[in-house]
Amino acid sequence: MSNLLSNVYDEDQLLRTDIYYEGNKICGEGMALNMSYRTFTLESGPSIIKFEGTAKDATFECMLDSITDNSIEILKLQKKLLKSAFKNRSKQYNFLLLNDELTNNLVTDEEYEKEIEDNPEKYVIEDRHEELKFSELKVLSSLVDELNAEKSICSGITVDEISELFEVTLDNLMNLLEENKNLNGRIL
């Protein structure tokens, strides 16, 4: 077994499951001596990562948590968030430059309007926001923490700025927390 990610060992239930990478796949190997099991799978993306196994509910959650702490999914999501943040900051910067040129009379009103009309993708930030799952919100939160740690790039950033930069909506946050509570505390 190579690249062991984690193992879950439940002494009371005599159940042990190892989770590890094999090439690009996350695999699991389990052994259980209890009758009440549950099957689970983890699938993702165009090249499917599938994880199958059996475990009791609580063990399953521990396992899922340990996978999501390391998974490729998180890296993909982080990449997507950072890409949209870079894109939107660039648009903001381009527009500020253009506006500066207008105030310094380097471009005329007509040229200014034409430039925006011809190249909206360069200047206009779209109001297209995705709703997040709770697990994704945790990824976003840790990403902001990381950015904060490096010379306080995001210190004092507001909810609205986060929403604009990362193209996500945080209006449904309270519903999200309530929904998760109703799922008997399972974070999925």
Next chain:
Amino acid sequence: MAEYYNKDESIEGNDIQLVSRKFIFSGLHDISEIGRCIKYQCSRDSYAKVTKCLLPTEKQLKESSHIEIEDKICSKDIIAYHKGIRRIKESKQSGFSGTHSTGVINTKSRSIAKITHPFESIQNSINKYQQQIDYRNILLKK
């Protein structure tokens, strides 16, 4: 006509007066119901009030928005959008407080202003919630 101080409270109108000691001009946005809008962040001693109502035919962007004339939101952090692609320069007004003057912007177009809050408050809610889940899992294991 009322004043609102809670987070996410918003006002909408065809003319909004923005008053703040610090305006940050922050880009051009495309909002589906309004069109292209300029955005401002007001980040010190700010308030915004409706000075001209929406027409009955105009749809509100947020259902919970206050739209009556003189409806006012007050907070440290307010964000505002007004229709158009040109920045409105703020005019300085003295006598805001004993020591400070303030900036005023009258948008004179379809506008929305909203109270915002730091992302840290959301992070705190997540952490608090996560602690509850962890505690629950420990109890389940026992």
